[in-house]
Amino acid sequence: MEEELFISGRNIPNIDPSLQVWHWPISLYLFLGGLAAGILFFAALFYLLGKDKEYPVAVKVASIIPPIALSVGLLALVYDLTHKLYTWQLYMTVRIESPMSWGAWVLLIVTPISFMWTFSYYREVYPKLEAKLQVFKRLKFLNSVEKFVIDNRKYLAIALIPLTLVLGVYTGILLSAFNARPLWNNAILGPLFLTSGLSTAAAAIILLSKTSKEKHMFGKIDLALITIELALIVHMIMGYYAGPEVQVEAMQLLVGGEFTVMFFGFVVLLGLIVPGILELLDVFKYKVPVFVPAILVLIGGIVFRFVMVEAGQLTRYLY
Amino acid sequence: MVIDTLKCVGCSDCVVACQTENDVPIGYCRDWVTESVSGTYPSLDLELKSERCNHCDNAPCVRCCPTGASHIVEGGIVLVTANECIGCGACIESCPYDARYQHPDGYIDKCTFCHHRLKKGQLPACVSVCPTKCMYFGDLDDPNSEVSQLLKSRKHKTLAPEAGTKPNVYYLT
Numbered sequence: 001m002e003e004e005l006f007i008s009g010r011n012i013p014n015i016d017p018s019l020q021v022w023h024w025p026i027s028l029y030l031f032l033g034g035l036a037a038g039i040l041f042f043a044a045l046f047y048l049l050g051k052d053k054e055y056p057v058a059v060k061v062a063s064i065i066p067p068i069a070l071s072v073g074l075l076a077l078v079y080d081l082t083h084k085l086y087t088w089q090l091y092m093t094v095r096i097e098s099p100m101s102w103g104a105w106v107l108l109i110v111t112p113i114s115f116m117w118t119f120s121y122y123r124e125v126y127p128k129l130e131a132k133l134q135v136f137k138r139l140k141f142l143n144s145v146e147k148f149v150i151d152n153r154k155y156l157a158i159a160l161i162p163l164t165l166v167l168g169v170y171t172g173i174l175l176s177a178f179n180a181r182p183l184w185n186n187a188i189l190g191p192l193f194l195t196s197g198l199s200t201a202a203a204a205i206i207l208l209s210k211t212s213k214e215k216h217m218f219g220k221i222d223l224a225l226i227t228i229e230l231a232l233i234v235h236m237i238m239g240y241y242a243g244p245e246v247q248v249e250a251m252q253l254l255v256g257g258e259f260t261v262m263f264f265g266f267v268v269l270l271g272l273i274v275p276g277i278l279e280l281l282d283v284f285k286y287k288v289p290v291f292v293p294a295i296l297v298l299i300g301g302i303v304f305r306f307v308m309v310e311a312g313q314l315t316r317y318l319y
Numbered sequence: 320m321v322i323d324t325l326k327c328v329g330c331s332d333c334v335v336a337c338q339t340e341n342d343v344p345i346g347y348c349r350d351w352v353t354e355s356v357s358g359t360y361p362s363l364d365l366e367l368k369s370e371r372c373n374h375c376d377n378a379p380c381v382r383c384c385p386t387g388a389s390h391i392v393e394g395g396i397v398l399v400t401a402n403e404c405i406g407c408g409a410c411i412e413s414c415p416y417d418a419r420y421q422h423p424d425g426y427i428d429k430c431t432f433c434h435h436r437l438k439k440g441q442l443p444a445c446v447s448v449c450p451t452k453c454m455y456f457g458d459l460d461d462p463n464s465e466v467s468q469l470l471k472s473r474k475h476k477t478l479a480p481e482a483g484t485k486p487n488v489y490y491l492t
Contacts, residue, residue: 006351007329007331008329008351013347016417022408083427086403086406086426089405090405095386095387097383098383098385100409101386177382178383179379316415316417317415
């Protein structure tokens with residue numbers, strides 16, 4: 001038997017009895033950041049492949065999501081800071097060792113690019129809105145900016161490919177860099193969050209697309225990503241099993257512990273396996289309403305982030 | 320810092336001294352005392368430990384800090400510069416000892432080994448008040464210092480060495 005207790009009394013807000021330093025805004029941001037990174041990645045990729053006419057939603061229409069998602073995500077991040085007035089200190093230094101510093105700088109670059117990308121297509125996608133916004137026509141400055149972004153789409157796309165991959169991986173690395181939280185401390189979290197982000201992005205594109213060609217294409221892409229994600233989750237669980245005691249204990253929160261239903265029910269089964277099967281049926285030409293798997297994937301994605309952030313903070317080193 | 324678990328009686332004087340010296344807000348603490356019991360009745364073993372920030376050589380809080388507010392000063396003490404701290408909580412998440420907390424004013428706060436007292440040549444508040452003199456403070460890099468000598472002659476351990484942080488608070492057992 002081994003029992004340890006505080007005899008000096010210790011009940012620090014948000015620290016005891018278990019850590020609750022990161023709240024829902026962080027989970028929400030991890031979801032929105034991954035989603036935005038994924039959509040921008042597909043937009044840039046299909047643009048560079050010259051398929052913007054074939055897949056207009058992926059390249060043009062869905063690009064309305066990243067600027068909104070990133071703005072909301074950034075607000076959520078700042079909302080969860082406790083020393084908000086000093087937020088600018090993030091941009092006073094570059095800390096190579098700190099994933100959060102990397103993330104802050106990448107966001108500072110990706111967010112404006114996401115606005116530029118949307119801006120370069122708004123005339124095409126929203127002709128009615130454009131007609132209403134005649135006032136802005138008088139601003140020569142905006143016209144020249146628009147011309148600039150339209151002319152330089154190729155370079156924006158080339159920049160977006162690596163930047164969005166870093167952003168997608170960063171949402172996972174942010175957690176996995178903490179070895180004090182055994183549930184987070186595994187190297188597979190980066191690729192897993194990236195894959196999940198790309199998968200939710202494909203789902204969002206399916207929801208917005210109007211042509212069956214685009215729906216089927218992104219159904220197939222999503223199916224591939226779901227398969228990879230399932231494989232990565234299996235590896236993650238195997239990694240915990242083979243890990244030290246603290247990781248085995250951490251894993252028990254997901255396997256048999258209080259997060260089992262959320263993780264295996266909502267993330268693995270309803271968020272990956274069921275939509276995977278539905279999308280597979282769609283590939284074999286069965287009639288499947290494709291919005292169902294798409295919505296399931298999006299819900300699974302957001303639940304996954306909440307589970308990982310909440311459960312991770314319950315895990316710790318016992319000494 | 321070296322703490323003799325065999326001398327500690329768990330009076331919590333170190334905790335109160337720290338709170339008073341450092342104006343720690345009510346409900347918070349930079350150090351705390353734990354009691355761990357191991358074994359099976361009747362052969363039980365009780366250990367009392369005064370715990371705090373371990374001022375690690377490989378401090379994860381300093382590594383993950385996005386602004387550089389968490390830093391190691393000359394001599395190895397880990398400090399937080401309040402007006403560089405954005406309160407993101409990354410350092411709290413990264414600390415295997417849960418030694419940091421969010422100050423009600425927003426920034427992250429923790430044990431400083433009473434850096435302001437050390438500069439005046441005084442001992443940390445917790446060390447100076449300990450009624451059983453179970454705490455020792457000194458330079459671990461100096462082989463002739465009291466703390467180095469204690470570590471040479473006595474059995475000792477650190478907390479969660481498997482976390483790889485290279486902690487600098489040693490417990491004599």
